[in-house]
Amino acid sequence: MNDFSASSATRPAPVVLDVWCDLQCPDCRSALADLGALRARYGDRLELRLRHFPLEKNKHAFAAAQAAEEAAEQGSGWPYVEAVLGRVEELDRKGGEAFLIEVARELGLDSEEFDTALIDGRHILIVDADQAEGKAIGVTGTPTYVIGDERLDGGKSQEGLRERIEEITDRLLAEQA
Numbered sequence: 549m550n551d552f553s554a555s556s557a558t559r560p561a562p563v564v565l566d567v568w569c570d571l572q573c574p575d576c577r578s579a580l581a582d583l584g585a586l587r588a589r590y591g592d593r594l595e596l597r598l599r600h601f602p603l604e605k606n607k608h609a610f611a612a613a614q615a616a617e618e619a620a621e622q623g624s625g626w627p628y629v630e631a632v633l634g635r636v637e638e639l640d641r642k643g644g645e646a647f648l649i650e651v652a653r654e655l656g657l658d659s660e661e662f663d664t665a666l667i668d669g670r671h672i673l674i675v676d677a678d679q680a681e682g683k684a685i686g687v688t689g690t691p692t693y694v695i696g697d698e699r700l701d702g703g704k705s706q707e708g709l710r711e712r713i714e715e716i717t718d719r720l721l722a723e724q725a
Contacts, residue, residue, distance in 0.1 A: 562593050562595040563716075563720045563721055564695070565596050565693060565695045565717070567579070567583065567599060567693055568690055568692040569600065569629070570606055570609045570613075570690040571609055571612035571616060571632050571639075572602075572603075572607075572609040572612060572639055573690045576691045577636050582706065582709065582710040585710060586714070596626075598625065598629060600616070600675045601679055601682045601687055601692070602675065603690065607643075608639050608647075611645055611666060612632055612648060614669070614672060615632070615651075615652065616629050616632070617665075617675065618652075621671075627655055631655060649662045685699065686699060687699070688701075689704070690702070695716045696716050696720055
């Protein structure tokens with residue numbers, strides 16, 4: 549189990565918020581503040597799950613998704629995602645695998661293992677499966693959120709989305725009580 553989907557068996561199941569993301573997307577970077585606020589408000593009652601949806605227009609997004617999976621395997625999925633999204637322009641400018649490995653090194657992760665993972669493609673199936681599932685449920689852009697039975701598209705506008713996610717989360721948590 550990686551740290552994108554860890555949960556505890558002793559507590560009631562948390563509400564799950566799937567976050568469909570492209571790690572080269574400036575709108576996804578903008579969403580980080582909302583995700584941080586949601587984490588602060590709900591703690592372990594809301595499980596944020598990163599779902600990969602690399603867009604074709606972003607040439608480094610697919611490799612970044614694979615790198616994020618390697619970071620998750622090494623126990624630092626979200627810190628890695630936040631570091632990469634925080635430097636979207638640098639990923640655009642520097643490009644590709646060297647940058648992704650540099651970020652891993654800065655976070656104290658095994659950069660040699662990152663390099664190997666990007667070469668051998670061990671995480672491609674996870675990224676492909678996320679992307680296929682996203683397409684199947686109607687994801688067309690990023691960020692897109694799925695919570696309960698609702699899909700919220702943040703690619704057009706993120707205005708009011710955090711409040712809507714909070715409303716849905718509160719309702720789902722109340723239903724569990």
